[in-house]
Amino acid sequence: MPFIGQDWRGPGYIWSKSGTSTWDIRDRNIGVHLEPVPRSQVKKIIEAFLQQMQQKKCQTSYTNLTSAPVSKCSVKENMTWLQVSSTGSKECRGYTTFGELIRRLDLAGAAALPHRFPYILKIAELVVRHKMSTLSGMAQSHFFLLIEALLEQVLERGCEIRRMRSILNRLMFLLQRQSRRTSFSSKLSWFQCIETVRIWQSKLKRIEVTRRFDNRATLTDLPLELQYDIVAFLNEAEDVNAASKVCQTLHMICEQPSIWKNLCYKNFTQEQVDWAIAFMIRKIKRNQKVEAGSSSLDEDYFNINSASKWKEVHALLHKAYVSRELNYVDPLLHCQRCSVLFWKDTGHPCIESDDSNVIIDQLSPRKFISFFDD
Incomplete structure (x- = not known):
């Protein structure tokens, strides 16, 4: 034929x-x-x-x-969304890696936006704490570019200095303690990473926050009620401790029991706080040899006592549980129908024509990291 x-x-x-x-x-x-x-x-x-x-x-x-x-696809990629897949199939070839996510969703570029910076910074903090040893060489190079973009924003704005210092210190600790068995990079790459992190740490040490020379109102010029509301808005104990070192007035406000009680209920659930209070009451009864049937120690004891008791409760909760995550302004979204990650302003071509049947989830940083669990 x-x-x-x-x-x-x-x-x-x-x-x-x-x-x-x-x-x-x-x-x-x-x-x-x-x-x-x-x-x-x-x-x-x-x-x-x-x-x-x-x-x-x-x-x-x-x-x-x-x-x-890029090695598998030579077509120029111009999409700002990413489909998450853990294994390959006939319909969905390949699998999604963390390095691909940083590159395709442009997390380094998103770090330059003020409303996305806290979200990206929290993701970087979680990766350094829990996922650094699992990253491939390419993912590690993309992640270092993300850290550099975050550092540039910290140096430019003078904000989140403490958290960035914590990220760099943790990253240096992981690089220094890696052995041949747990090494996640070559020897040459390891030396380059060590040198890069040292340069970043030196830049962060030399940061200078611009000092004000105008005569406008400052935080200490506000009424005590407004200063109290500002301190009560803080979400982390480190921020409250840092605010207490500014002046005597803020130190007095930060030592209020209601401030630390608010931290406990803001970062943990009611059941978790009740467990911590009951644990502390049992501990005090055991130390002071109070009778088991005595009612002299209860939750009211924590409401009227000094802030030291609520500090102990907060420290116990932080050790026993994972703190509640914050609500971010512009987090990544996940479409359950087609399993695609995307930003709200870019969207994605969903396979479902009826928008009412599509379920869109807002991803917290911890839930986002869970997509790449082994």
Whole structure:
């Protein structure tokens, strides 16, 4: 049976098999026979054509459905959303890595936006604490670019200095303690990472917060009620302790029992706080040898006593439980229908035409990190 070209209407050649190892080629318009082509060469041409078509099909699948690396997909990626997949399949080739997420969702660029900076900083903090040893070499290089982008914003704005210092110190600790068995990079890359983190730490030490020289009102010029409301708005104990060192007035406000009680109920649930209070009451009864049936120690004891008791409760809660996460202004969103991560302002082409049936979840930093659990 003759083999005709892709477009049967256009000019081309007619291929016909002759014998066992050759093909005859004849011009369909003028009927001239050309040189016979060996069967092995024809087989290679057909295999090359089929492989090219298969690659185009795979590239389309990667571009529209997955987050394939550049080595797997040569098509220019211009999407700002990312499909999360843990294993490969016929419909979804490849799998999603943390390095791909940083690159495709442009987390380094998102760190420059003020409303996304706290969210990205929390993600970086969780990665350094729990996921650093599991990152591949490429993911590690992308993550270091993210850390550099966050550091530039800290140096420019003069905010979140303490948290950035904690991230760099933890990162340096992980790099220094890694051994051959737990090494997550080559020796040359390890030396480069150590030197890079040292440079970052030196830059952070030399940061200078611009001092005010105007005569406008400052925090200490506000009424005590407003200063109390500002301190009560803080979410972390480290921030309250730092505020208590500013002046005597803020120190007096930070030592109020209601401030530390507010921290306990803001970062932990009611059941967790009740457990901590009951544990502290049992401990005090055991230390002071109070009778088991005595009611002299109860929750009211914590309400009227000094802030030291609520500090102990907060320290116990922080040790026993994971603190409640904050609500961020612009977090990453996750579509349960097509399993795609995206920013709110960019959106994604959902496979469900009816928007009412699509469930969109707001991802907290911890839930976001859980997508990459082993």
